Amino acid sequence: MNLLRKNDLIMLGLSLVIFAVLQALISTKVLSSFWELNLIIIGINVIMAASLNLINGYTGQFSLGHAGFMAVGAYTGVVMTVFFHLPFIVSLVGGAVLAGILGFLIGLPTLRLRGDYLAIATLGLGEIIRIIIMNMDYVGGAAGFKGIIHHTSFAWVFVVMLFVLFFIKNFVNSSHGRACIAIRENEIAAEAMGINTTKYKVMAFTIGAAFAGVAGGLFAHNFYIISPGSFTFLASFNYLIMVVMGGLGSITGSIAGAFVVTFISAALAAWPEFRMIIYALALILLMFYRPQGLFGYMEITSMGIFRRIFKRGHN
Amino acid sequence: MSEALLKAENVSIVFGGLKAVSDFDFYISKGELVGLIGPNGAGKTTAFNLITGVYQPTTGSIEFNGQSIVGKKPYEITQRGIARTFQNIRLFSELSVLDNVKIAYHSHVKYGLAESVFRVGRYFAEEKKIAEESMKLLKIFKLEAHAEEQAKNLPYGAQRRLEIARALAAKPKLLLLDEPAAGMNPQETRELMDMISWIRREFGLTVLLIEHDMSLVMGICERIYVLEYGMIIANGTPKDIQANPEVIRAYLGGEA
Ligand SMILES: Nc1ncnc2c1ncn2[C@@H]1O[C@H](COP(=O)(O)OP(=O)(O)O)[C@@H](O)[C@H]1O
Numbered sequence A: 001m002n003l004l005r006k007n008d009l010i011m012l013g014l015s016l017v018i019f020a021v022l023q024a025l026i027s028t029k030v031l032s033s034f035w036e037l038n039l040i041i042i043g044i045n046v047i048m049a050a051s052l053n054l055i056n057g058y059t060g061q062f063s064l065g066h067a068g069f070m071a072v073g074a075y076t077g078v079v080m081t082v083f084f085h086l087p088f089i090v091s092l093v094g095g096a097v098l099a100g101i102l103g104f105l106i107g108l109p110t111l112r113l114r115g116d117y118l119a120i121a122t123l124g125l126g127e128i129i130r131i132i133i134m135n136m137d138y139v140g141g142a143a144g145f146k147g148i149i150h151h152t153s154f155a156w157v158f159v160v161m162l163f164v165l166f167f168i169k170n171f172v173n174s175s176h177g178r179a180c181i182a183i184r185e186n187e188i189a190a191e192a193m194g195i196n197t198t199k200y201k202v203m204a205f206t207i208g209a210a211f212a213g214v215a216g217g218l219f220a221h222n223f224y225i226i227s228p229g230s231f232t233f234l235a236s237f238n239y240l241i242m243v244v245m246g247g248l249g250s251i252t253g254s255i256a257g258a259f260v261v262t263f264i265s266a267a268l269a270a271w272p273e274f275r276m277i278i279y280a281l282a283l284i285l286l287m288f289y290r291p292q293g294l295f296g297y298m299e300i301t302s303m304g305i306f307r308r309i310f311k312r313g314h315n
Numbered sequence B: 001m002s003e004a005l006l007k008a009e010n011v012s013i014v015f016g017g018l019k020a021v022s023d024f025d026f027y028i029s030k031g032e033l034v035g036l037i038g039p040n041g042a043g044k045t046t047a048f049n050l051i052t053g054v055y056q057p058t059t060g061s062i063e064f065n066g067q068s069i070v071g072k073k074p075y076e077i078t079q080r081g082i083a084r085t086f087q088n089i090r091l092f093s094e095l096s097v098l099d100n101v102k103i104a105y106h107s108h109v110k111y112g113l114a115e116s117v118f119r120v121g122r123y124f125a126e127e128k129k130i131a132e133e134s135m136k137l138l139k140i141f142k143l144e145a146h147a148e149e150q151a152k153n154l155p156y157g158a159q160r161r162l163e164i165a166r167a168l169a170a171k172p173k174l175l176l177l178d179e180p181a182a183g184m185n186p187q188e189t190r191e192l193m194d195m196i197s198w199i200r201r202e203f204g205l206t207v208l209l210i211e212h213d214m215s216l217v218m219g220i221c222e223r224i225y226v227l228e229y230g231m232i233i234a235n236g237t238p239k240d241i242q243a244n245p246e247v248i249r250a251y252l253g254g255e256a
């Protein structure tokens, strides 16, 4: 089992090398501030996609309200830093906790629903969260929350993203994660094997919501103003596209999906109507040639070339 | 009788007017291997679903180890020590054979959420133990060579064996097998029956076995219950059962 620990260290080392290179390119202005911003957005989207994947891909519960939890984290965060002058890190934790609690409270009754019904319920609840925020004058209502302090940097996003990815990777490779995967595969058999299916569905939903809250905090402190318009159901749908495109049940897939979708968005920023067409085309092609997504149920560490570096054993 | 491990009294269940099981009186003692036989549609699987909490009885009581299990969820009943297989195989078909077994250790894993996500404490030691025990089970069921294959790619007979291996990983006191030999050829069936007798001794198990093929259970069961139209029409040793006119009528379909 030291093998697993060794693989973790190799993984961490590789990530830090990637970080050092990117950070050096940013510090020396080789990468313009436009690309720095995009790297930050990619990092935030990776957190959103991976946390949604925990719910949709690993546990098999169709959630469509992820942007709602992001909004909770974003607004909790800015209230804590702007109104209460709390440190950034405390606001990130605060946003995660509140989004997590809300995820728990919403998950408990709705996760009894299946498939389409759950999708509709979570979609509706995500919208309700947004509309409530829109009607709260305390946080600026529909006009948005102004005067946010810019705390988010590429380094912050990268470190938090790494934490979230390792958290989710270790979770799904434990008995708890296996319980979630068993629910996705066959709920009746999972229950018959002694798994409290309700508990694990709610657990996955709560963890996913909490991480969406963290992503919200990072997102909010990257701008001077945020508005409820950033957290519509279309945003939730965008994160779903990243998960589906990258591959359900794959962390590598969530990273790839966030990368590809963010890149397409950025490249076509000037032609938003093209963006929707390209998305649609990409998804149709995917359905035809790779319905499981780029990395469906697979990790890069278990593929040919990486096998040699990472040896045998999962993750 | 010696102490009954499982005792059902007067259990009935009604599905929209149809009494699928009625006045089911049944016991199984520690260490017994008991058969539950009857023609198709007699209510055998329904009886399993009642015992394992999938269905709630309309009337009656079910006790396991002296405690009522009526109203308990299936996972709670499994945690108390009853594991089962399914007549229509329900494996985690996209997952590896090894993972199928590992999943069933769930309620015996001794590390918490924090230990698993930060990989501290008992995580590594427990994972090692789970992997080793799972491989041991796969070996018993001659599946170790297929450990990394997807469960859905196994031949039919092997899938049935995997279901039993998975149920054993839940460390039950009572094992319920729902037509474990269905779809197997005679050779496979004989091997399976030997295997069932063997694991019962090896694991100190109590086994309740459903079969609709009477000859199959005669060889290995100590006692047999015969179900027809949801009612127990006979109960006794294989010898008694074979000689019972009610049973002969039910099986030969005569309207005597
Ligand atoms: N969930 C259910 N709803 C309605 N009828 C059911 C249900 N489950 C079983 N039955 C009926 O109960 C009877 C017994 O079925 P079953 O227990 O599967 O028989 P066996 O396993 O002995 O072949 C059948 O008539 C079946 O149609």
Ligand SMILES: [Mg+2]
Pocket (backbone or CB within 6 Å): B044, B045, B046, B087
């Ligand atoms: Mg049946």
